[in-house]
Amino acid sequence: MRFHTLAKVLLFELFIQHAFAASIRSIYLFKDVMVSNTTALKTSGFNSLIMFGVGILDNGDIMYYSNTPGSSDVLVASNGTYVGGDALANKVRSFKTGTTGINRLEISMNSQHVRELMASPGPGASTRVYRNFQALKTAWTLDAVNNDDESIYDVSSTVTFAKMLGQVGYKYTIAPYTNSGFWSSVVKQANNGLKEPNLLVDRVYLQCYDGGAGNNPAGWQSTLGMKVVPLVWVTNDSKPSQGTTVAQARTKFSGWNQGAALAGGGYWNDYDIEKMKLSYTDYGNVLTSIFP
């Protein structure tokens, strides 16, 4: 291939990457989606929402924990059927429909009961846990399950579970704050033999606040062998020292992104934006300008 032809091909590939692989602009939804400002979430520059507080019960059923004063926990999938009600399903589905920038919807969970359920009855398609995740995916039009394990850290059951979810049709993502050895084993094993765009673990949301305040995204990128999406905690009155104003978020994200190109950026969390009367638009604009 002659030099100018090669250059053209490379330029074209660069163009394609920019045109079709938009950066990730994410926010964790800590507030009960039935009472949060979903219009603002859909129209403030975010393209990825991660619903926090979904968990598996010991029998494999799935719960949506409210985390919001005045709201109650809701059983959402039981024995292979969606049981969370139409109002909740319609609300969750609405994130990706109508006037919206959202094209990716994830649920975030810890690893409670995963090891036990993967040991028995295992990850088979006829198990209650498999069928529940299948029913929930359809009811909520979900794209991925996000692993926010902060205590159990069992590699083999995590990989088995990730592969089970892959069979159901989910992508699997992770939200580490520490223990890079564990996470790098999970990524390596779950993605073994897979290539873009078919990776099972296709996103890393890296906590860069609180316990993860010292995290360096570039360091994690080289440890994990994939790009990461650093997260900062918006202004909050429970741990003010961990709060990040709009101006500080801009400084952090642009600094990190200059150090090593990132997959995008994101925030923990919508509850605090609303409680502290902050602006979704201002936080969203930081992401659209740095991660177009």
Ligand SMILES: *[C@@H]1O[C@H](CO)[C@@H](O)[C@H](O)[C@H]1NC(C)=O
């Ligand atoms: C929700 O956010 C939008 C801005 O996107 C704002 O116009 C509206 O007033 C907010 N609604 C509530 C109930 O706060």
Ligand SMILES: *[C@@H]1O[C@H](CO)[C@@H](O)[C@H](O)[C@H]1NC(C)=O
């Ligand atoms: C669970 O679902 C299976 C398959 O649909 C059904 O055969 C079984 O009776 C259900 N069990 C309960 C306790 O509802």
Ligand SMILES: CC(=O)N[C@H]1CO[C@H](CO)[C@@H](O)[C@@H]1O
């Ligand atoms: C996500 C989170 O931990 N938010 C906290 C912010 O602060 C209030 C207290 O003022 C807590 O209720 C929230 O849980």
